[in-house]
Amino acid sequence: MFTLATWNINSVRLRETLVARLLTDEAPDILCLQETKSPVEKIPLEAFRALGYTHFVARGQKGYNGVAILSKLPIEDAGDRDYAGLGHARHVAARLENGVTIHNFYVPAGGDIPDREQNLKFGQKLDFLTEMRDAFHADNPQKSIMVGDLNIAPREDDVWSHKQLLKIVSHTPIEVEHLGAAQDAGKWVDITRQDIPSGLLYSWWSYRAKDWDAADKGRRLDHIWATPDIASAGHNSRILRPVRGWQQPSDHVPVLASFDL
DNA sequence: ATGGTGGGTAACCCA
Secondary structure, eight states: OEEEEEHHHHHHHHTHHHOOOOOHHHOOSEEEEEEOOGGGSSOOOOOHHHHHOOOOEEEEEESSOOEEEEEESOEEOOOOOOOOOOOOOEEEEEEEEOOOOOEEEEEOOOSOOTTTTTHHHHHHHHHHHHHHHHHHHHHOOOOOEEEEOOOOOOOGGGBBBHHHHHTTTSSSSHHHHHHOOOOOOOOEHHHHHHOOOOOOOOOEEEEEEEEHHHHHHHEOOEEEEHHHHHHHHEEEEEGGGGGGGGOOOBBBBBBBEOOOO
């Protein structure tokens, strides 16, 4: 059995102590981070190494984006892809000794206007998702887990108000459709929703709310998926809402699952 | 309808 967590950390250097706290409190075997906002060589690994996370793969760039996988279990680098040719560090993969591959994604947020004619970033987000679809279709992934900040809340109960968010980037029908096509192409099973099939679930709350907890205008942007051959091994899904209340928090909280493999 | 708060970097980019 191993446990896996995914967390958009919004700067791993600024929030090194929060990462260490999660690793201490929850001790997942594997932690996938997004928005590390750091070149790989400047990620503060010593504190994580001291907590038993001696294995590490990452991709990074200066100031933006960045993905990393910290692991207590041995992992090997399984490569990356530059989806949509953006030149961004938004994907990295790792392979465990049991043959399970873990993909860590940071899908583009897509800007404010949900129209690719008016907003290049929205088009790039859709193109990124289309290339994910094509890659999953070509690769036919097996024994694989994919996690990350997908920047889309696909279901009505993944947002505080389906109606009010239909034209808001992250919950528009075209984004949901593109994400669904990528999910279908890899036959990915949403492990969080396998475990928690109904009810409101959020993993992100805006920094801009006066009182994020009271307003509770959240969205489920962070996901854990698995291929059908291992999906039934996934269980014990959790979303750590209290982490949003930690001092100087990320706007995202960790999402966890366990796998009996 | 608008602006609200963060992070990075060193003018404004991005979320």
